[in-house]
Amino acid sequence: MWTMVPAILKFSNISDWTIIAEDISDINIGSFGNFVENRLLNTVVFSGFGLQDREYPLLSAGFILSRSVIETIRKVDRNERWSGFAIDAKYEFSLLIHKWNNVIMEHNPTVFCCGDIFDTCIVTCSLPAPPVHAEPLLDSEIHVMIKTFDGHHQNRLSVLKNTWTSDISRIEYCSNKEDLSIPTVDLGVGNTERGHCVKTWAIFKRFLNHSGKGAKWLVVADDDTLMSWKRLKQMLEMYDPEEKIIIGERYGFGFGMDGESGYDYPTGGSGMIFSQTAIESLLKTCPSCAADNDPDDMTIGICAVTSGIPIIHEHRLHQARPNDYSPEYLQEPISFHKFTDIDPIFVYYKYLVDFDNHPDTFKTEL
Template identity: 40%
Template sequence: IIISSHKSNQIVLALFITFISATFIILNLNEYSPDVWRVTSYVYHDADDVTFIPQEWFLGKPLHDEESTIIHHYAFAENPSIFKYPDFSAAWALSIPLLDRLANKVRDDPLKSDFTIDLKHEVALYIWENGHGPRLTAVPELCTEPEHSPTAQHCATTLRRPAPLCGEPVKKEDIFVAVKTCKKFHSERVPVVKKTWEREASLLEYYSDHTDPSIPTIDLGVPNTERGHCGKTFAILERYISDAVPKTSWLLVVDDDTLISLPRLQMLLSCYNPSEPVCLGERYGYGLGQGGYSYITGGGGMVFSRAAVVRLLASDCKCYRDDAPDDMVLGMCLNALGLPVTHSSLFHQARPEDYSRDFLAHQVPISFHKHWNIDPVAVFNRWLKDESVSTRPHGLNKSTKEEL
C-alpha cells in the first residue's frame, strides 16, 4: 500500500488481518514528511549551496524481546530489550528514500543469511545495518487494538476479530493426527499429550521406534534417529493415504513435545479447501536470497490437505537419509512441485517465553513447542485450553485466511 499526499511519501505494509483507516494514517504519516526531512537532514556547503538529504524513516509499533531467544539467534544477549522490531500486525512503513536504498542494496549485495525464521526481526536488523541505518521509530497510532474497541479511537490501524473462522469449523473426525515419538520419551512427553490435548482428537496415532500397547504406539519400521526424522515422516505420509487409517481431508503431524489447540485448528481450517494442495504452519525459509525454499517448521505442527499428500507422494521427491530434516526435505519437495507453503503466525516453533509479550497479547495461538525449562501442562492451560478461544482477545476476522 503506497500512502502518498502533498506532504507524505511512504510505503505501508500490512497483513490481511489489519484494518487501516487511510485518512487517519495519512494524517499521522505527514509528521514524517519531506518538510521534516528538510529541517533535520542537510549538508551545508556555503550560504548559496545547501544539499537536502531526505530522512530515512522506518516506522511501526515496536516489539522487543524480554530475554535472549533462539528464534533471534540470541541477538543482543546482554540486553535483549534494547533492539526494537515492528509488529507486522499493526502495519509498518518505510519512507521511499529508505525503500530505494534498500532495493539497491539487495540488488548489489544479495541477502546471505541461511535461515529466515522471524522475518520482522530480521528485516529490522537488515535495515539497522549494525548502526549504519535507521532504527525503528515508534508510531503510537499504529495499533493492535480490536477493531471496534473504545481504546482504538486514536488508532490508524486496528485488528479484526475474533479467532479465524470462515464457516463451520472442520469436524475433528476429518483431521488425522500423527504424533512422532520414540521409546525414551514414552514416559516423559507422551503423558503430557494425554493430559492436555489428546482428548480433543478423534483420530490420533503415536509413531515410535518401539511398540508400547499401553499408549499405544505404532512402529513404522523406521529406525529412530536423534534428529531429522525424515524417514519416519515420509512413512507417516504413506500410511495416511493407505487403507490402514480412516480417510480424512486433513493430516496434522506434530512432535511429542508440541502443545496444540485442536479446536482452534478446526476453526482455522474452515478457511481452506482440502481439495486443493494446502500445506500450513509456521513458515521458515532456507537460502531465500539465493534461490532457496520455504518450509513448515515441524515443531509447531505441519498441516497437510489430502490433496497435498497425494501430490507429494506421487512425485520422485524422497528422503536422502532417514535422519535428514523432515520439514526441510518436505519444503524442497513442495518447492520442486510448485506447491505453496502457507504461513500462519498462530503456530509457534518455540515456547511462549521465546516471543515478545506484546506480540502474543493480540493472538489466539494454535501451538507452541518444546518442554524445556517450563511446565508444559501449565503452558497449555494458560495459552491453549479450548475454552480460552472465546475469552482471549482478538485474533483474526471471519472470512480471512491467515497468510503472510
Template identity: 35%
Template sequence: MLFIYVLFTLFQFSVQLENTNIIYVIISQNNYYSQQISNTLKQTLYEDYRSLGLNKPKIYVSKEDFNVPGDWTLTPLISPILNITQPLTEWIILLEERTQISVELLLNTLRQYDFTKDIWIGHALHDKEATIVHHFAFYENPTFFKYPNIGSGIALSIPLLKKLESYLKQGLSKQLDFHIDPSHEFAHLIYNMRNDLMLRHDNSFCCKKGPNCATYPRKFKPCGCVDVSTIFFAIKTCKRFHENRVTVVKNTWYNYAKHKMFFSDVEDSNIPTVSLNVANTEQGHCQKTMEILKYTLKEFQKNPLLKWLALIDDDTILSVSRIANVTTCYNNDSQPFILGERYRFGIQGFDYPTGGAGILFNVPALQILASKCTCPRPDSPDDMVVGICALELGIELVYIPQMHQARPDDYAFGRLATNDAVTFHKHWMNDPQRVYEKWFLADDSMLPLEPDVKLEL
C-alpha cells in the first residue's frame, strides 16, 4: 500500500508540474557579462525542468527578445510580454540576471495560488521611514506599503497584467518625471489602479540564500583577479567641505586606493587638492566634472595600466576592494562602459548614472566623453549630462545594483540582505565613519595601505 501511495503521490506531483504553464522573463542588460549570466540562468532553468521530467519552459531575455527602451522600469515590458503569452499561460515570472531559482520549490509555491485572479507574489519589502528614493511616498505610514525585491523574482498572473495594460493605455496612470526604484514604482502603479492589490509576500521568495528558498538574489562574485592599481579615484569637493567631508574620506576608504586625487575649487597642499579653475556651484557641477574627465585622461595617458576612472562625491561612502571586484566583470571588453546606479528621466527619456553612488568609466568611455561631451551650462546636472552624452555617443550605461545613491537607512533590510553593497551616499543624518566600518572596512582592510602622494601645485 505504501508503494502504491508513493507512486500516486509522484504521479500527482508530476501532473501538477506539467499543468503549470509559466513564462520566464529575465531583465537583462546590453553587455557581455550580462549576456553570460543571463544565459547561465537560462540554461540552469532548462536543466531543472529536464531533471524534473518537464517540458522545456519559455524563457525570454529582455534585451534580446524585446529590446524596448526603459525596460528595467517594468511597465514598458507589459505589452511585449502579453504579446507572447499563450491561452494556457498561467504565470509570468520576472527575474533579474542574478536571481537563483529552485524550479521544484517555485512550482510548489505557485500551486498554492489562483492564477485566474488578479494577483502578484514576491518577497515583500517596506520602508522604515519616508525616503527620497521612493519620492517620500506614504510618509505618514511608510511601513504600510509593500513592494517587491526584484532580485527575488516576481510572479504575476495574466489577468493582472491585462488590467495593467488597459489601465496604462487609457492614460489613467500618472507619468513620473524620474524613475528611481522600479520595484516601488511598479507596486505604486498597481496600488493606484486598485488599492486592494497589494503584493502577496511568500516566504519561498527569499532576499538571500537560505533553506526552502524557491528564489533568491545571488551575492556578487568577482570575475577574475582584483587589481586596485587599475583604478583612479577622482574625488569632487570644494573649500566648504575641506574640514569635514574630506577628513571623513581620508579616515575611511582613501588610504586603500593607490591612485587618487581630490579636485576642488581651491588648491590646498595640506590635503592635497587640485584646482581646475572652475568656480563652485550650489547645484549641477557639470563644468567641474568635464574638466575632471579631461584632467584624468592625461593621467591615464601617462599610466597605461590604468583601466577605470572612479568619479566620487566627497560624501560618498565606499569600499575600494568591492569597486575593484565589480570592474573585473567588465575588464575584457573594448566596449565603452559607464557603471553605476541607474536612474531614468521620463519613461521616453534617457538613463543616467547617479553621481552620489559613484560613477565608473572605462578608458574607451573616458576618451569619448572627455573629447565630445559638453555642458549646456556650468551648473547643469553633471550626471544627467553624462547620461545624455552616453546615449548620443553610444556608451553603454551598466546598472550595478550594489551601488547606492542614498544612505543604508533609506533601503529596506531585504534590499541589502546579500551584504555585497559597494557604495552608499550622504553624511546627512548619518554617521559615515560607522557606515564604513559596518559595511566596508572588513573587505578593505585586506588591501595594503597606500601612501598619500603630495602634489606639486
C-alpha cells in the first residue's frame, strides 16, 4: 500500500488499464488483449490471483486496475495518513480500494497465475534467482547472531541447534548470561521484556569490533526464528555486500498517502540481514539507542532513513507462522517466526528443508 498508492498518485497520465506486479513476475503482454476485449473501458475492474477468501491479490502474480479505479485512487486526500503500521501491502491496498469505491477483487487464476499455468496468463508468479555469474556464497562469509536470554537457553536454543543452526560454522548465541554448555555469549547488557534495542546495538558493535572479521553479511534472528540456511545463502548471492543494504520482511510506520512521510523497517522476528557497510553507517548515525527497550527493528528503520540505507523487502522472510499465511503465498520460504501453538521441528522440516538434497532426513529426524 505505502508504495503502490504513492506511485499511482505520481502518474503523469492515466492509461485505460494498469498492471501492477513484482520485479520478479513473468509478464506475457500478448495475452492482455484477450482479457480486455470484452470489457468496457468504464467498467470497474480489480482482478488478480486472490488470497484469503480471494479478496486481495498475490503480488507476484500481478493484478490489473481499470481507469475508473485509478481515478478513484487519485482523488484521495494526499495529506491523509495511513493509520499506524503498514504491514501487509496487498491486503491494505485492497482494503483502501474497497473503502473508497466499494470494489472487491475478482479472483482470476487463469489470467494472473501461480501454480497452474495457462495460455491465457498475463502475469505469472516467479521466484528470484541469483545471476548466472554469481559466485556461491561461502558459509564463512555469513555471520549469524541469535538474540536470546537465559530463560530461553534450554528450550528455544535446543530447537535451533537441532534444526537450522546445527551446521552453521559462524554463529553466536547472544544472551545476558554466559552458558558454556551451549555456548552463549554475554553481551554485557541486561535483558528487556520488549524492544531489545540495546541488545541489538550490542550485537552490531560486537560484530564490527570482535566477531565479524571476514564476514560479508550479518544475520540477526530471534531465538524462536526458523530459517532455511540454503535458501538464505541463495538469496544473498543476488546482492552486493559492498553496498549499504538491509534485507528483511519490510514493514512501515506513519506513512502518508503521498509516500513522503513515515519509514520502512525490517521486522525483527523474520530475520534481519545487514551488509557490514550498512552496520557501520547505522552506528555512525545512531551510536546508541534512545532507550534500552526501544523497538530495535523500528529504530533500525529510523536510522536507515537518516543514513540513506535502503530496506529491501524479501517476501520469503516471514514474521509469523506458516498457518498465518495463505498457502499460495508460501513459495520457497526462507524463515518463519514464533513457536506458539506449533511443533517447530515439524514446521522446519515441512517448509524449510529441501528433500531433494536430503531424501532421508525427514524419516530420520522425525
